[in-house]
Amino acid sequence: MSQKPAQHNKRDAMDSHAAIAAARGTAHILVAGPTASGKSALALAIARAHGGTIVNADALQVYRGWPILTAQPNAADRAAAPHALYGHVPDDAPYSVGLWLAEVAALAATGARLIVTGGTGLYFRALTEGLAPVPPVPPQTRAEADAHLADGGIGALLADLDPATAARIDTRNPARVQRAWEVLRATGRGLADWQDATPPPLMPLDTVLPLRLDMAPDRLNPRIARRFDAMLAQGALDEARARLPRWTPRAPSSQAIGAAQLVAHLRGEMSLGDARDLSIVATRQFAKRQRTWFRARMRNWQAVAPDMAR
Known part of the structure; x- marks a missing residue:
């Protein structure tokens, strides 16, 4: 497998099909973007076209208890391509960017092409810039x-x-x-x-194909609403119901957007309609912060205007 990244023009956005073509022959591919922008669809299309293992880079998708609410890959997606680091951490277990980076390093050591995708900027920053060796906090x-x-x-x-x-x-x-x-x-x-004492990164930016999806709010916001409604139809409320007896607001897994709102509904504190609306607003606000962060911190990534998002 070639270790030389594909040549691409970072100044102009490419469409999804061009991004798939650019991934041909690259060692590893990174796919970042705001929630609901189509990252998973693009990563899966790349895996189908060129092979590779899709690796989660979302800090909430690592947890086991919210597969629907955190939009983890479904059974059909997992059957279509290998996936790693999704739903493998117990809901009450501590997890960190350092643990994630070590797990990605172990996957890379196997020689597999990794298609790292998600919306947690800190994970991508650690992967491409290195991670400071901070000791665990007692x-x-x-x-x-x-x-x-x-x-x-x-x-x-x-x-x-x-x-x-x-x-x-x-x-x-x-x-x-x-x-x-x-x-x-x-x-x-x-x-x-x-x-300032950070060691060399695992995947320097010039050795990978870094793709940054962007979608204007007028396209992204309706998708966010449709996706949350789909989550409800698929059983997100049942996930919240299962968590209710041991619900802890400060637990890392409890930070999944919509979790607190659905729990509040189950406790009789608000209607399901209000829980839905508040969750959608919170997701839109989160997506706005992601877009701002990615544009500021990922200027050297290849911009992609997704046209195959689902």
């Missing part, structure tokens, strides 16, 4: 951070951060701020310092 530090956040809000955590880290992270994202606070508290070194 549970007591995390508990301390939780208490600090509850008492003083995100501002209390920000006030304790070193200037270099505060200038580098998304200070509006509580999870990112808390992570930085925990690292500083546990190690005595700021997250920026750890990041």
Whole structure:
């Protein structure tokens, strides 16, 4: 298998068929994009055309309990091509970008062509830029951070951060701020310092075909609504019902968009119609953040205007 990435013009968007053609002969392909933009359809088309294992790069699709609500590949898709790292983590188990990267490295070591697809930008950044060797944060530090956040809000955590880290992270994202606070508290070194010691990446950008799907909101938003309705028809509410006896809002798997709303409906706190509408709005907001992040951080990726999204 050739290790030289296909030549492509990053300045102009290509359609899905051109993207499939460009994937011919490349060692690995990365397919990123906002939720509901057609990433899975394109990855599957590439696998059918050229072979390869489709690898999940979505932080919520790794969890076992929400296959429908997180839009994991269905049985037909899995029969059409090999898939990896979907639904393999128990809902209450800790998981991290470091664990994900190690699992991708093990898959790459087999010599298989990987088609890495998903919407978690941090995963792609670690894959193509490297991951800082930050030690695990002790549970007591995390508990301390939780208490600090509850008492003083995100501002209390920000006030304790070193200037270099505060200038580098998304200070509006509580999870990112808390992570930085925990690292500083546990190690005595700021997250920026750890990041500056990052080792070489597993898949440098110039050795792969990096595809970035984009879809205008006027096309994407109706697709988001249709997909959520399809999820309900396929049994997303049953997934929430199964989780209800052991529902924990702060569990990583509970962050699946729509999970909290469906649980609230099952508890009698809102109608199913309201749960649906709120979930769709939350998904649209998430997609907007993804599009902004991808455009800012993935300028050197080949833009794809999806015309085969489903």
